[in-house]
Amino acid sequence: MGRRVKVLLLILTPFVVLFFSLSLGSTGYVGILDLAHYMWMGIQRLFGHELARATTDIETILWQVRLPRILLTFMVGAALAVSGGVLQAIFRNPIVDPFSLGISSGAAFGAALSMLIPFIPINLSAFLFGIVAVTITYFVSYAGARTSMITMVLAGMIITGVFTAFLTVLQYLSDPYKLQAIVQWTMGNLHTASWDKVQTTFIPIIGGLFAIATFRWKLNLLALGDQEAMAVGVNPRNIKFIIVGLATMITASAVASVGMISLFGLIVPHISRIFFGPNNQIGVFANMSIGGTFLLLIDDFSRAVMPFEIPVGVFTMILGAPLFIYLMRKNAVNWNA
Amino acid sequence: MKKLIQIHHLSFSFGKQQVLAELTADFYGEELTVILGRNGSGKSTLFNILSGMERHYKGEVLFADQNRKDIHAGKKNTLRIGFMTQFHQTTFPFTVFDVVLTGCAAFSRFAPRQVDFDLVEENLRAFQLWHLKDKPYTALSGGERQLVLLCRILVQQPNVLLLDEPTNHLDLHYQVAVMEHLKRLVQSGTTIVCVMHDPNLALLYGNRFYVMQDKKLHLLEEKDPVALLSTLEKTYHVALTNVQHDGRTLIIPKRKHL
Structure with missing residues (x-):
């Protein structure tokens, strides 16, 4: 497949899948022609056209239930994938992701804390604890140029464990009603999506993704190592600090809105490297497109195939693990550890 | 002098x-x-x-x-100091061209410009390495890696x-x-x-x-x-x-x- 075809697919596939996802759901399948008709009505309504003002049930479901969920799912998928790709490049470690570095569990603890204590914004709290977690992981495992990949993942596991323990304490202390909310949300739930959630998530994720995209070339430099960056006159420390902060921000907002989705940020960057190579200039965009599309497909699967909904975090683990093992065995994952 | x-x-x-x-x-x-x-x-x-x-x-x-x-590195008015160390490992299989291109990163902010591409080509050709440009850096021999890294340092045109x-x-x-x-x-x-x-x-x-x-x-x-x-x-x-x-x-x- 030529490079142009690949890039074209990268741009077009998300739109096709977004459209297709709108037609699926527990209320029933909406045909493509009907969907196009409803979309046309919706667009007319946006511009205040008289005839289109009447709303049917199916329209309400499309615009108030399915569309926000699809947009949220896509953003979350893109955020987790880009965050994973960025962290792998910066730490020069193909086995890290927001989850294995402790960011996800730190953010989950922060988000749960804000559910119990009023007046703390959920995004901010998730972000702060995500930053705390990744900073601890980094300093625990830091050993200069000799920083070992394995040590870093082990440190991340320990930090994840600690924050999961804190989260359990919160669950233990909270009343049954809040407990249920926290438990459901930690499993990774997309069905609570609403325009409100899209609104609170939109700015940090889209802003963060855009900011990371501007650093896409510098990521190649950082992926070669600190010394190699200094050798050509770039001080890696500040850029690393900014990029890890951005990656944590998008992960934290994703976690704050839909809970923990494990393994996703680890797998997608590997998939996009298989198709587009390790160059982050294209890799950042590939992660956005593949990450968003992939999570949307997984969610479609859980919405349409089963009569009841399975939390998406459970699904990514069940679908992701065999895929990852397959890639690892095939040695298509491409790393020299 | x-x-x-x-x-x-x-x-x-x-x-x-x-x-x-x-x-x-x-x-x-x-x-x-x-x-x-x-x-x-x-x-x-x-x-x-x-x-x-x-x-x-x-x-x-x-x-x-x-x-x-x-x-401090990266400022235009100071001396440009490039250096090459003995030991280098890389995790990801970047192509030779992409590795050398990162040598320009101190001066172009977001994406490489045409000048940068030209400099990379010039330096790779000077060491007869142009045919390796699309090869993964990780697949090169020790000597080839050393030359690629030297090219990488040279594209920033250090003082x-x-x-x-x-x-x-x-x-x-x-x-x-x-x-x-x-x-x-x-x-x-x-x-x-x-x-x-x-x-x-x-x-x-x-x-x-x-x-x-x-x-x-x-x-x-x-x-x-x-x-x-x-x-x-x-x-x-x-x-x-x-x-x-x-x-x-x-x-x-x-x-x-x-």
Whole structure:
């Protein structure tokens, strides 16, 4: 497949899948022609056209239930994938992701804390604890140029464990009603999506993704190592600090809105490297497109195939693990550890 | 030529073990200065200090009358200092072209420009590496990697080039090619400081020579064959004899068992 075809697919596939996802759901399948008709009505309504003002049930479901969920799912998928790709490049470690570095569990603890204590914004709290977690992981495992990949993942596991323990304490202390909310949300739930959630998530994720995209070339430099960056006159420390902060921000907002989705940020960057190579200039965009599309497909699967909904975090683990093992065995994952 | 790099009373220790003691030396601009010395004599430590990676030293290191610690990379008005270390590993299989292209990253903010692509091509062609441009860097041999890294340093067009054993993995063809290239760079105004292990290659191409011994740098009197031999014999603990070639003195170790 030529490079142009690949890039074209990268741009077009998300739109096709977004459209297709709108037609699926527990209320029933909406045909493509009907969907196009409803979309046309919706667009007319946006511009205040008289005839289109009447709303049917199916329209309400499309615009108030399915569309926000699809947009949220896509953003979350893109955020987790880009965050994973960025962290792998910066730490020069193909086995890290927001989850294995402790960011996800730190953010989950922060988000749960804000559910119990009023007046703390959920995004901010998730972000702060995500930053705390990744900073601890980094300093625990830091050993200069000799920083070992394995040590870093082990440190991340320990930090994840600690924050999961804190989260359990919160669950233990909270009343049954809040407990249920926290438990459901930690499993990774997309069905609570609403325009409100899209609104609170939109700015940090889209802003963060855009900011990371501007650093896409510098990521190649950082992926070669600190010394190699200094050798050509770039001080890696500040850029690393900014990029890890951005990656944590998008992960934290994703976690704050839909809970923990494990393994996703680890797998997608590997998939996009298989198709587009390790160059982050294209890799950042590939992660956005593949990450968003992939999570949307997984969610479609859980919405349409089963009569009841399975939390998406459970699904990514069940679908992701065999895929990852397959890639690892095939040695298509491409790393020299 | 003026003194571009000045080192005054430089001392450095790893814990209790002193590596450099009151080292004083001057390296001149637009020259190829070579530092020779035994393994573990502190050459790489000095190199790390010059390159700015090691900052916990006593004494003064000046580049063009500016303290080394005050020279921050990435600013356009300061001296551009490029350096190449001995050891390098990479995790991801970037292509050779992408690796060399990162050498331009200090100056283009977000994405490489056409000038950068041209510079990469020019440098890869200069070392006959253009055919490798789409190969993964991780699949290259040690010598090829070393050349690619050298190209990567050169695309930023540094004023000062610091090299730690730039020829140690190279075959004779590339050793000569690299040294000739360095010589051309010096002629066009670059200042080069090079740590080397092969005294003859150094003597053939260098302008000024230092020997690292007893935690200090000693200037090598390369014009006087007797002084040259005695200094190098003391440094390397090997009996030597000399050969005159093209107005330069080269050295050959004496065999003990004939």
